[in-house]
Amino acid sequence: MNGSNSEGGLPELLLLPRRPGIRIPREVRLIFEWEEGKEEGYVVRFPDGTVFSRDPLKRLFWKHYTEFLKRLEKSEDESEKEVGDSGWALRHYLRHLQRIGLVKEEEVEIHELAAHMFNVRHMPIGLNNIDDAAFNRLVGLARDGMLLYPLIVVELDPDMAKKLKLLAEVAKKYGYNPDEVLTGVLWRIVRAEGDKKEAKIVATEDDEVYSAVLEFCRRKGKGRPDGTIKYLIIDGYQRYVAYCYLKLKELDSWKAVPKVPVYVIRSGPNVPFVMDPLSVILLSLKANESQRDLFTDERDLEAFTRFLRHFEGVLEALEKLGAKLNHIGIASTGRVIRAQLSEGPSVVSEESPTLSQLEYQIGYIGAEAVQPPTVEEKEREERGWMRREEPAIKEAARPVVSETQKIAPTLSYAPAQQQTPVQMPMSPPASAQPIREEAQRSGQPQPVQLDEISVLSAALNQYFARHSPQAHYYVFQGKGIDVRLEYNLKKALESSGLSGRSLEIDIRYTNIPDLPVKGMQLRARVYVPVAWDKYCPSCGHLIVLSPMRCVFCGEVISPLPYVVSYRPAST
Amino acid sequence: MSADPSDYVPSRRPGIHIPVEILPTFKVEEGGGYAVCSPDGTVIARYPPENVLLVEFAGFLKRQESDDTAWMLERFIRHLKAKNLAWDEEVPIHELAVHPFHVRYAPPDEDARRFSSLVKLAKGRLLSNPLIVTPSGTGGLLVATEDDEVYSAVLEFCRRKGLRRPDGRIEYFVIDGFRRLAAASEAFSSDLGSWKGVPTIPSIVIRGRKGVSADVLSAAFLSLVLNVSGAPDLTERLPPSLRDGLRQLAKVLGIQLDWL
Numbered sequence: 117m118n119g120s121n122s123e124g125g126l127p128e129l130l131l132l133p134r135r136p137g138i139r140i141p142r143e144v145r146l147i148f149e150w151e152e153g154k155e156e157g158y159v160v161r162f163p164d165g166t167v168f169s170r171d172p173l174k175r176l177f178w179k180h181y182t183e184f185l186k187r188l189e190k191s192e193d194e195s196e197k198e199v200g201d202s203g204w205a206l207r208h209y210l211r212h213l214q215r216i217g218l219v220k221e222e223e224v225e226i227h228e229l230a231a232h233m234f235n236v237r238h239m240p241i242g243l244n245n246i247d248d249a250a251f252n253r254l255v256g257l258a259r260d261g262m263l264l265y266p267l268i269v270v271e272l273d274p275d276m277a278k279k280l281k282l283l284a285e286v287a288k289k290y291g292y293n294p295d296e297v298l299t300g301v302l303w304r305i306v307r308a309e310g311d312k313k314e315a316k317i318v319a320t321e322d323d324e325v326y327s328a329v330l331e332f333c334r335r336k337g338k339g340r341p342d343g344t345i346k347y348l349i350i351d352g353y354q355r356y357v358a359y360c361y362l363k364l365k366e367l368d369s370w371k372a373v374p375k376v377p378v379y380v381i382r383s384g385p386n387v388p389f390v391m392d393p394l395s396v397i398l399l400s401l402k403a404n405e406s407q408r409d410l411f412t413d414e415r416d417l418e419a420f421t422r423f424l425r426h427f428e429g430v431l432e433a434l435e436k437l438g439a440k441l442n443h444i445g446i447a448s449t450g451r452v453i454r455a456q457l458s459e460g461p462s463v464v465s466e467e468s469p470t471l472s473q474l475e476y477q478i479g480y481i482g483a484e485a486v487q488p489p490t491v492e493e494k495e496r497e498e499r500g501w502m503r504r505e506e507p508a509i510k511e512a513a514r515p516v517v518s519e520t521q522k523i524a525p526t527l528s529y530a531p532a533q534q535q536t537p538v539q540m541p542m543s544p545p546a547s548a549q550p551i552r553e554e555a556q557r558s559g560q561p562q563p564v565q566l567d568e569i570s571v572l573s574a575a576l577n578q579y580f581a582r583h584s585p586q587a588h589y590y591v592f593q594g595k596g597i598d599v600r601l602e603y604n605l606k607k608a609l610e611s612s613g614l615s616g617r618s619l620e621i622d623i624r625y626t627n628i629p630d631l632p633v634k635g636m637q638l639r640a641r642v643y644v645p646v647a648w649d650k651y652c653p654s655c656g657h658l659i660v661l662s663p664m665r666c667v668f669c670g671e672v673i674s675p676l677p678y679v680v681s682y683r684p685a686s687t
Numbered sequence: 688m689s690a691d692p693s694d695y696v697p698s699r700r701p702g703i704h705i706p707v708e709i710l711p712t713f714k715v716e717e718g719g720g721y722a723v724c725s726p727d728g729t730v731i732a733r734y735p736p737e738n739v740l741l742v743e744f745a746g747f748l749k750r751q752e753s754d755d756t757a758w759m760l761e762r763f764i765r766h767l768k769a770k771n772l773a774w775d776e777e778v779p780i781h782e783l784a785v786h787p788f789h790v791r792y793a794p795p796d797e798d799a800r801r802f803s804s805l806v807k808l809a810k811g812r813l814l815s816n817p818l819i820v821t822p823s824g825t826g827g828l829l830v831a832t833e834d835d836e837v838y839s840a841v842l843e844f845c846r847r848k849g850l851r852r853p854d855g856r857i858e859y860f861v862i863d864g865f866r867r868l869a870a871a872s873e874a875f876s877s878d879l880g881s882w883k884g885v886p887t888i889p890s891i892v893i894r895g896r897k898g899v900s901a902d903v904l905s906a907a908f909l910s911l912v913l914n915v916s917g918a919p920d921l922t923e924r925l926p927p928s929l930r931d932g933l934r935q936l937a938k939v940l941g942i943q944l945d946w947l
Binding site: 185189194195197198200201202203204205206207208210257258259260261262263264265266355358359362374375376377402403443 | 748756757758759760761763764808809810811812813814815816817867870871874875881882883884885886887888889912913
């Protein structure tokens with residue numbers, strides 16, 4: 117890989133996840149190499165030599181695009197010549213593909229989509245960790261019906277599924293959780309299934325989108341979809357996630373499984389081109405640039421660069437491709453990114469590019485939507501990538517979790533007859549499974565651990581005087597001994613008679629200092645709503661809102677949403 | 688005139704200052720709709736509710752309540768196309784100018800590096816999304832002068848090819864895509880020798896129901912929503928008086944313009 121990142125050595129763990137808290141290990145990074153010779157093209161391989169893909173020049177999507185341009189230039193038709201001269205030739209090419217049946221416009225069900233691993237947008241987005249202002253604005257647009265351009269997706273054919281399966285196998289070979297790696301790459305919580313001949317990528321029931329669809333189908337008595345991912349998003353990853361975010365909050369109002377308008381680029385043996393990694397990168401870059409000038413945005417450019425720098429040799433390959441195709445756009449892309457690499461940050465950030473706690477933007481999202489990073493995610497980051505084998509001491513220290521507690525209380529899809537919401541877990545660490553499964557097998561609700569309540573009570577006593585926890589909170593078994601407790605905010609808002617919008621301009625979340633409990637030294641965090649721009653004149657910290665009353669309008673808010681987590685200070 | 692920059696409307700051409708004294712004001716009219724007035728109170732344009740595109744959009748949204756897709760704007764444009772209120776068109780480059788209420792105000796060369804990357808895209812023939820434009824509705828009153836780089840390039844091309852000289856009328860205002868237009872203009876103007884025809888730009892033309900042009904509030908609204916996800920502070924560059932006027936207008940009309 118060129119640029120400053122090659123000399124300084126790549127960090128041990130690479131980060132290009134679309135899920136907060138998930139890291140893509142160094143061992144599965146991809147290396148691009150151009151191959152001259154009989155069948156010119158490029159190969160993409162893992163560091164151990166395993167070939168991820170090998171695509172001949174003649175089959176590359178971008179090769180076919182430049183041939184289209186040449187045909188236009190040679191055309192007898194003056195108007196076609198003009199098209200060939202237009203800055204919008206890419207648009208004309210996609211239309212051309214639509215006319216000959218290689219691109220189709222349709223609406224696909226929400227659970228059939230995942231991000232393409234070479235989509236240059238890779239902002240980590242967790243559905244319970246929405247901390248990006250731009251994303252919040254996108255959610256606002258989606259909520260108001262203001263999205264305009266359909267997504268650009270490619271069919272996930274068996275060949276691509278095999279490649280993704282290979283990625284998972286290489287991760288597994290080095291002791292990483294293959295499903296987590298795939299989840300970090302594709303955003304959906306998935307696993308690879310089938311053998312090399314019939315590989316496919318399937319959403320697990322932990323996946324929020326798929327489980328919501330399953331729940332909807334269960335309620336309506338419809339057939340259960342099999343969870344197979346059918347399309348990979350080349351352009352529109354954030355729009356898709358924003359849409360998912362909205363739809364998951366509104367399961368009760370679904371009239372059918374939500375659909376997303378897309379342009380599908382067909383794939384497979386009957387298609388004359390392949391959506392190879394370089395072509396996907398280029399198309400994703402271009403679609404992002406032209407639509408919203410994103411490439412001209414420093415932060416996005418840096419984000420793209422951060423993404424691309426994890427692929428060794430990709431810039432050389434881009435420039436080589438540009439030279440081979442005599443295509444100024446490709447070559448200049450390589451040069452622009454190379455320039456950014458030499459000017460940009462010299463160290464690849466190990467942290468996900470999340471804003472600080474104080475920077476949370478609620479924007480268009482109701483207060484219920486904006487959650488700080490979960491503690492398990494934070495601590496996963498602190499401890500680095502979780503190998504599948506965890507120290508035994510941590511296993512032993514885990515509290516037993518009851519049946520009703522075992523599922524995360526994040527986005528709730530409560531069956532009508534159920535009193536407590538069904539909770540959908542975020543990708544749990546593989547190491548947590550034995551305990552979860554044990555709890556499931558027992559089928560008997562286990563009492564909530566006293567210590568957990570103690571921590572919660574101490575937090576409430578210390579920071580929320582005279583406020584006592586009522587119903588609507590659940591215990592979620594996090595990683596190791598971490599326990600997260602949180603209110604079901606939706607329920608809380610409903611019971612308080614306030615809508616999310618009433619709250620959104622008034623509160624943000626932050627963490628407040630460590631929490632001593634009954635003489636125990638705990639390292640604890642409590643996420644609570646705080647007043648915007650209101651600081652303590654003494655210590656300068658943000659002021660925590662009264663749990664019972666909005667500081668702006670005096671409206672009583674009860675119960676109050678918050679998140680508590682803790683662990684012994686010694687760990 | 689004070690030298691305070693806040694006294695000027697942001698200009699899309701570096702070095703040109705537009706005094707705030709010329710800013711229009713907005714007046715809600717009885718029975719709905721609104722009027723755009725000059726500072727001395729003269730009515731420049733009047734938009735009854737049936738001519739306000741956003742009213743049409745609001746009605747469309749209500750009718751589509753059962754269909755909860757987030758891509759309503761896309762459907763709305765398709766709906767407008769079906770009603771012949773919108774259409775796809777390849778517009779000759781010299782017939783385009785930027786809509787006064789397009790929220791992108793920064794002169795393209797204010798940040799040369801940023802702008803040049805868009806120019807490279809245009810040169811590489813890698814732009815994919817069309818502009819959103821509306822007819823200028825000026826009846827040909829707005830005409831490019833021969834000093835205009837784009838128009839003069841077109842004139843030169845026509846002279847070389849022996850083609851008829853276009854009259855320079857501005858036919859369309861760009862609601863979304865100002866920088867893409869500027870980048871394409873830059874790319875084309877610097878490469879006149881390679882032209883095979885007068886360059887055209889794919890555009891979605893939207894017009895009001897009865898008037899020729901979309902109303903200004905709707906144009907501003909569309910421009911905002913099409914730009915909002917990528918850049919949060921676009922409206923900061925709008926002069927406060929204009930911003931406040933639009934906000935007030937939107938409120939009175941009962942339209943939630945949260946982005947303002």
